Amino acid sequence: xxxxxxxxxxxxxxxxxxxxxxxxxxxxxxxxxxxxxxxxxxxxxxxxxxxxxxxxxxxxxxxxxxxxxxxxxxxxxxxxxxxxxxxxxxxxxxxxxxxxxxxxxxxxxxxxxxxxxxxxxxxxxxxxxxxxxxxxxxxxxxxxxxxxxxxxxxxxxxxxxxxxxxxxxxxxxxxxxxxxxxxxxxxxxxxxxxxxx
Ligand SMILES: C[S@@+](CC[C@H](N)C(=O)[O-])C[C@H]1O[C@@H](n2cnc3c(N)ncnc32)[C@H](O)[C@@H]1O
Numbered sequence: 001x002x003x004x005x006x007x008x009x010x011x012x013x014x015x016x017x018x019x020x021x022x023x024x025x026x027x028x029x030x031x032x033x034x035x036x037x038x039x040x041x042x043x044x045x046x047x048x049x050x051x052x053x054x055x056x057x058x059x060x061x062x063x064x065x066x067x068x069x070x071x072x073x074x075x076x077x078x079x080x081x082x083x084x085x086x087x088x089x090x091x092x093x094x095x096x097x098x099x100x101x102x103x104x105x106x107x108x109x110x111x112x113x114x115x116x117x118x119x120x121x122x123x124x125x126x127x128x129x130x131x132x133x134x135x136x137x138x139x140x141x142x143x144x145x146x147x148x149x150x151x152x153x154x155x156x157x158x159x160x161x162x163x164x165x166x167x168x169x170x171x172x173x174x175x176x177x178x179x180x181x182x183x184x185x186x187x188x189x190x191x192x193x194x195x196x197x
Pocket of ligand 1: 031032033034056057058059060061062063064079080081082085106107108109122123124125135149
């Protein structure tokens with residue numbers, strides 16, 4: 001049974017989240033999915049001070065969206081190109097009885113960024129540079145896709161409105177346009193908040 005903190009507020013832990021995943025994803029979870037304590041900070045940075053619609057670019061099994069949705073009234077949407085992960089994410093969203101999150105199956109290249117005012121980005125395209133670490137074989141990986149997806153994402157971010165927030169976790173910041181200013185970061189510098197000037 002999942003513990004409840006107070007009425008309708010789930011206490012999400014690594015343990016109660018991970019045990020809902022198939023075994024191969026439990027093993028991959030540490031590398032591929034944002035730790036819950038980090039997801040909480042990221043969601044808070046993305047939503048503080050106003051009502052938001054947040055997009056997780058490469059949402060995996062929805063761990064960031066679920067954590068954010070449980071901890072706020074903002075809306076968390078994910079885009080995930082692996083059908084099995086998007087399906088599992090929505091099963092988990094239903095399992096936790098969450099109303100303010102959804103994960104769509106598709107490629108980020110097809111998403112209209114104008115529908116969102118905040119974005120979360122955990123190094124989704126890196127897998128194309130390190131095949132050995134691929135999550136599963138549902139999608140085609142190729143070195144040139146890293147550059148293609150990164151460039152398309154950077155161009156889409158460049159078109160967003162002033163005040164748009166972006167939180168990045170790890171990565172080399174290649175996808176971040178110069179119009180985004182770094183506002184703060186965690187002490188280890190892995191998590192960063194950027195705001196569109
Ligand atoms: C490092 S995982 C992060 C998952 C999730 N954001 C989290 O923090 O828990 C990156 C995810 O991005 C997905 N992904 C990679 N390229 C994508 C693309 N072009 N469009 C949609 N999803 C993509 C991968 O399938 C993977 O599930």
